[in-house]
Amino acid sequence: MAIFNYYIILACRLSSEPLRAAGAQVTIEDRQTGVETVNKKGNPLALLPIGVFLALFVGVGVASGDFYVMPAVVGFVIAFAVALCLNPKRKLSDKLAVAARSMGEENIMTMCLIFILAGGFSGAVSAAGGVESTVNLGLSVLPARFAVAGLFVIGCFISLSMGTSMGTIAALAPIAAGISEKTGIEMAICIAAVVCGAMFGDNLSMISDTTIAAARTQGCDMRDKFTENFLIVLPAAVITVGIFLALTWNSSFELREELTFNLWRVLPYLVILVGALVGVNVFVVLLSGTALALVVGIATGAFALAECFQVVAGGIESMYEITVISMLVAGIVGLVREAGGIDWIMGLIRRRVRSERGAEFGVAALVSAVDVATANNTVAIVIAGPIAKEISDEFHVEPKRTASLLDIFASVWQGVIPYGAQLLSAAELTALTPFAIIPYLFYPLLMALSSVGFILLRKRTPR
Incomplete structure (x- = not known):
């Protein structure tokens, strides 16, 4: 709710400034x-x-x-x-x-903070073995031919609930990379499905800054905007699912290794996904996921307590x-x-x-x-x-x-x-x-x- 209020204040402040004709x-x-x-x-x-x-x-x-x-x-x-x-x-x-004032705008700094926190989560969950376990669990339940379409649909739900395309990409990109590696599906196709899903919610979510800004500048209710918007983009989403299914439907990918996974290592991703779906603040979601990934990593022996800072720092550095x-x-x-x-x-x-x-x-x-x-x-x-x-x-x-x-x-x-x-x-x-x-x-x-x-x-x- 805090980020919802923040974006309303930001949109009101910016949209109230007179623009030059x-x-x-x-x-x-x-x-x-x-x-x-x-x-x-x-x-x-x-x-x-x-x-x-x-x-x-x-x-x-x-x-x-x-x-x-x-x-x-x-x-x-x-x-x-x-x-x-x-x-x-x-x-x-x-x-x-x-230039400095433009760089220091609140929405730019907020985005940079999301990058940093997303990097910390990515570093922690990767070191804990969460990516591999999550990919293996998904592929053991979902046939390879449905994997890419599944990434798109999951991305739609997460971005719709979280209200941020960047947070969605940060959460799902490592999983998309893992699915590509395991199935042989081209990496670009897998990550494109994630980006497509991320843009679905970025455009529609009731707590997305774009929705708030668009509704505020036009003086309309956000629910009315959502209904109008949803009817327009629904055909595009349905067709996109069909295209991703068609790209992989007749493919005969063979998994050359046993799909082993540890449910505890999947838990940080589940927390991220559930938190996003129930609309928890993106900062709270990423910080909680990072902390849980560190606990899981230590408990499962993926890394020692003394290495916690290094794995988080490594992830943050990747986002510099x-x-x-x-x-x-x-x-x-x-x-x-x-x-x-x-x-x-x-x-x-x-x-x-x-x-x-x-x-x-x-x-x-x-x-x-x-x-x-x-x-x-x-x-x-x-x-x-x-x-x-x-x-x-x-x-x-x-x-x-x-x-x-x-x-x-x-x-x-x-x-x-x-x-x-x-x-x-x-x-x-x-x-x-x-x-x-x-x-x-x-x-x-x-x-x-x-x-x-x-x-x-x-x-x-x-x-």
Whole structure:
């Protein structure tokens, strides 16, 4: 309940801040430096840092045939340097202050804390033998042909209850890796099923920050938004299950070893899953799971009492890169926004809206473009929400529908952009690249197609 209240306060605070209309000039005072600056008209060149990162990451990977050649963190450091070159008339110290404030936003710091706690849990449960036991238990009950679809369904339930895609990925990624190793199913398919399931709940959960932000900015009840949203994405979820079943149905994987497991070593994962399903705070869930994993590890002889700190530290250290990347991305977004990149996107889309159906497509395009630019679906909704509200009011779009479209299309892009926290985390936890996972991310694509279908086919009352 605490995290629910926290996100309401965050969404209210952010959504109540006046957004700049595209093309307007607004004078603001830098809260840290006291320097007055003018936000100029929307500027497409402000999106250059994101383009530089994509060109480097994709270009070097394609040229070399190996996407590991360009570490993501190096690409983001270069993009950050390019972002600092924006607004050349501003002092470097002022631009660094803007980046630092963006890095220090509450939702960014919360995400980083989740990374750290998830890493500690992963290190403890892995050292205790929990991953292997959980995988073996699952495969002894569930045939290999159902394993990938099962990962997706479990991910849907966990993310729906926990309200966080990152926590879901952190909990299930090691299990997905274990299933891949045991069955021979391609690792990218297994982890893609986890990411797809994580994005299902991230978009729908009543305690998800995106749901709260979308409903708050549009002034609708969250239950109404949930009902509207669920009906739109349900076909996508059902089809996704079918696709994952079809991918593995005729496969003849042979398990070459006995499936031995220890139920005590599975217990930490059960606590994580049950805690998530009943809606316990994600921080409490991860801390409790870590503590239990340490107790189980010592009790079963997996490691000695003196090694507890080392196994937790090892897991936390494995999350350092993704934590640094998240902060760099936040800093880049702050500089891009300051230079007018977000304003340009908003103005470009807003000028093309002509009808109720066009307004719905405009809202979808608006939040999509902002999410691609910011790599954070909550931030994208908070930024695009007030403009979407104006568009929807003008063309008589129901608030619950606008809120659903905001959340859906922010999640669609957040689930597939290679520099988003979800794919970067999934890749980090499974030693893959985001580009290896993307071809199997069926749910975000189907969610977009289902939403477009609802926009096109929905009967509209003449006004």
